[in-house]
Amino acid sequence: MRLGNRSPAFAGILALLTLSGCATVPASTPRAAPATAAATTVPPAMQWLFGSGEGGTASLQAYRALRDHVLRSARARPADSVVLAEGSTLASPRFVPCARKPLAVMLDVDETAIQNLGYEYDEAVRGRSFDSAAWNRWERTGERSVAPMPGAVEALRAIRAAGIEVIFNSNRQAANAAHTEAALDFAGLGPARHGETLFLQGDIAPGSGKDPRRAAVAGRWCVIAMAGDQLGDFSDLFNARTLPVGERRRAAVEGPFAGLWGNGWFMLSNPVYGPGLRGGFDDIFPQDRRWSDPGERE
């Protein structure tokens, strides 16, 4: 999921957050200046996600777990999908029943199925933070500058071979649907057909919330697994603006969803962008776990 494709107010908050960190804005690089590659450095989170064996194998491992779960779950034919039913809360979720609907898995696109190498390169080399106009141009012209996330091609191939549909739910723009279909094809992850197996921002309901699209898909399919790199790829409930950082983590990790991770809901690790990159010291480091280096005693 690409985070910037949200409301203008949220985008403004994000711009501030991104400026306050520096994963995407090396301090020594003028913003939007045509810097040369040699003049700056790659943000560490991009090194990890796109360049490291650690990031690559984390993706491979998540896709192996997804594939194994999907093939196993398909044989068992569950009563319920993994999509939350209307009226669910974080404390009290219910799931859309499967009835006799055909089986499907639902995935986010960006940094879940594909690596947006071209866009991230451009952002890093310019020392620019997320720019929604530039991202829109990327959607329309970048379809041959992507790569699959490690493990995705093999997992989706095995899932389709078992007769299970693969459906994408992305906050890319519906107006650019043909280009996103092409990007998924280029990455070896297609076919995806807009309105059938590809749902985008502008489809079903306006806005960046993914719940209306999930509900539409779950009305027609028995969704036995979802994959994403952001909690919003599983439920919009995690994106409530009033949810503090620590409570958001606890709701995902300790609540009734704890047993779903790796068991119907599959998280791809993305430290480069997203609503997870939020919080001050009081949000991230509990008071009772702080330590102050006593220094040398000699």
Place this chain on the structure above:
Amino acid sequence: MRLGNRSPAFAGILALLTLSGCATVPASTPRAAPATAAATTVPPAMQWLFGSGEGGTASLQAYRALRDHVLRSARARPADSVVLAEGSTLASPRFVPCARKPLAVMLDVDETAIQNLGYEYDEAVRGRSFDSAAWNRWERTGERSVAPMPGAVEALRAIRAAGIEVIFNSNRQAANAAHTEAALDFAGLGPARHGETLFLQGDIAPGSGKDPRRAAVAGRWCVIAMAGDQLGDFSDLFNARTLPVGERRRAAVEGPFAGLWGNGWFMLSNPVYGPGLRGGFDDIFPQDRRWSDPGERE
């Protein structure tokens, strides 16, 4: 695994690498100055790893996969362990046979089993990069400022309940063993006993390489799973200094190890530190996947 616990030469390279990025060194904060928490921001990778639902659920998912694999593998009683045998290469691995040895899993400690919240807080709030002397003080005094990685307590409890031993292999110092035992206890992950179920830097052989300790453990135990946050937690072959960034990723993701991730080898996502945070533009972004924003055409 903590990266700085390496040779002085490597530590020097690391210091430069860390300085070149800014995930751990906010540019606006004087280094080692007693900054207040309010005066600076939390590095984005720490927000993701320690504070986000995304990072928390990625850990939960990895531990679920580890637990399920271990319980399944124990029933099947494999012929081979998941520890590489002497003479293995990245292209041609062989594994230590299990024979009739008792079953065990082997885990790294830092950012694999425990979150070093106290140390990371101190590093971030001071705007300091990794400091091996400070880390040594942390090992000796920080044992009550840690937390378990999400999912670790439950997974290790289930593994031990099945009669499978849990063994830690860490580059913390053998001289501080009692403190590391206490940290693991405090996090709910013990018991760990130095020389029996806890192996540290200085044990078996000098240096930060973990292969000699792995070999010693695999000589006595049938190791059916390993977990870590760095490739060096699985084999020192991945730490060869001559291995370029891209080849290191390919060796882990595409080579004969591809089928092991999530199936004997379990990667915890850690974008905060480690040898994965390395590489320039040419290492991270393939030439044929670059894109340059064409800008507005109006």
